[in-house]
Amino acid sequence: MLFKVEMKVNLPHDMPAEVAAEIKAREKAYAQELQRQGKWRHLWRVAGSYANVSIFDVADNAELQELVSALPLFPYMDISVAPLCRHPSSIHQDDR
Ligand SMILES: O=C(O)CC1=CCC(=O)O1
Secondary structure, eight states: OEEEEEEEEOOOTTSOHHHHHHHHHHHHHHHHHHHHTTSEEEEEEOTTSSEEEEEEEOSSHHHHHHHHHTOTTGGGEEEEEEEEOOOTTOOOTTOO
């Protein structure tokens, strides 16, 4: 199942820089591993904002919840999710 996931990051302004850097490094490693596994299919920065738009390809709602709630930045993000289905005009065979 495909989901559009929008994540807006709100790190506390008083978080020490080295703590923020360590969380971001763990976030990057986790995100890249999920991309290698094919579960995090797209990751886009929203221009001008500390936010991203992502496409996840997971088995079901429960797997999405499991993966997203394990994000190191999860405690600091506002997240919105929308389920996706194939558009009849899409030319991409891997949309499903
Ligand atoms: O910077 C972000 O948008 C948050 C994030 C998600 C995956 C990652 O590496 O950073």
